[in-house]
Amino acid sequence: MTEQLPQRPRRTVRSRLLSVTGLAVMVTVIGSVLIWHAQLGEFFSPTADKEPVISGQNAPAVAGPPSATVKVKITPTPTPTPTPSQSPKPKPRPTTSPKPKPTTAPKAEYGEESINGLSPKLRTRLxxxxxxxxxxxxxxxxxxxxxxxxxxxxxLNEAIKKYGSYREATRWVLPPSKSAHVQGKAVDIKPAAAMQWLDKNGWRYGVCRRYDNEPWHFEALTTPGTKCPPREASSTAHK
Known part of the structure; x- marks a missing residue:
C-alpha cells in the first residue's frame, strides 16, 4: 500500500511572499521618510549653510575655510605714453662773447743800436x-x-734850427716820409775805423755808402760782389 503524502496548503507560500514583499515595501517607505525628514530638517535648521553648493571637481584648492572670500589683486595696465611727433629741440648752449681782438698789432720795439730793427736784406748782409x-x-x-x-x-726840427732852413737841414736829415731809417733800410755805424773798412769792403756783401757828406750812412744798394753805385753829394738831391 502506497503511502501518499499530504499536500501543503498554497496559502502558506503566498502568505510568506506577501509578508516579505510587504516588509520590503515598508522598509523602503520608512527609509524614504527618514531621508525626507533629514533633508527637511537641514532646510529648516538655522545653522544650515545658506550658500549654494558649487562643485569643486575642476576648481583649484583654496586654503582656509570654505566660506572665506578670495580677493584677487588686479594690476592696472599702464597707459602707453604717446610718442611726440617732433624730436625735442636741443637746449641752447650758453654763448660766450669772443675776446675782443686788438685793432692794431703791437709793433715790436727795437733800440736804435739794435740790428734786429733793420730790414731782412740789410740785416743779413750787415x-x-x-x-x-x-x-x-x-x-x-x-x-x-x-x-x-x-x-x-x-x-729834422733840430736840424732846421741848427742850419737855419728846411732845405739846408734836409742835406743831413730827411723828413719821416722820405727817410730810409724809418723804413729800416739804412744804418749809421761807428767808429771811424768801421766806416773806413765798410766803405772799402762793403760791396762784397752788398752794403754801400750812399752820401759823400755822411761817411757813417750805409744802405743795401747793390748785389753782393758787385761794385757800389756812385755816391751822392747829400740827401738834398731827393727834395
Missing part, C-alpha cells in the same frame, strides 16, 4: 760784413739803425 770785419780786427757798431717817425721828425 751780419756777414761784421763777421768779416772782426776777422780783420775791426768791430762794426751800430750808432743808429731803425728810427720811429716821431724820432725822425724831432731830428
Amino acid at each position: 751780419k756777414k760784413a761784421m763777421v768779416a770785419a772782426r776777422a780783420d780786427g775791426v768791430t762794426i757798431r751800430i750808432n743808429s739803425g731803425r728810427r720811429s717817425a716821431a724820432k725822425q721828425q724831432r731830428l
Whole structure:
C-alpha cells in the first residue's frame, strides 16, 4: 500500500511572499521618510549653510575655510605714453662773447743800436760784413739803425734850427716820409775805423755808402760782389 503524502496548503507560500514583499515595501517607505525628514530638517535648521553648493571637481584648492572670500589683486595696465611727433629741440648752449681782438698789432720795439730793427736784406748782409770785419780786427757798431717817425721828425726840427732852413737841414736829415731809417733800410755805424773798412769792403756783401757828406750812412744798394753805385753829394738831391 502506497503511502501518499499530504499536500501543503498554497496559502502558506503566498502568505510568506506577501509578508516579505510587504516588509520590503515598508522598509523602503520608512527609509524614504527618514531621508525626507533629514533633508527637511537641514532646510529648516538655522545653522544650515545658506550658500549654494558649487562643485569643486575642476576648481583649484583654496586654503582656509570654505566660506572665506578670495580677493584677487588686479594690476592696472599702464597707459602707453604717446610718442611726440617732433624730436625735442636741443637746449641752447650758453654763448660766450669772443675776446675782443686788438685793432692794431703791437709793433715790436727795437733800440736804435739794435740790428734786429733793420730790414731782412740789410740785416743779413750787415751780419756777414761784421763777421768779416772782426776777422780783420775791426768791430762794426751800430750808432743808429731803425728810427720811429716821431724820432725822425724831432731830428729834422733840430736840424732846421741848427742850419737855419728846411732845405739846408734836409742835406743831413730827411723828413719821416722820405727817410730810409724809418723804413729800416739804412744804418749809421761807428767808429771811424768801421766806416773806413765798410766803405772799402762793403760791396762784397752788398752794403754801400750812399752820401759823400755822411761817411757813417750805409744802405743795401747793390748785389753782393758787385761794385757800389756812385755816391751822392747829400740827401738834398731827393727834395
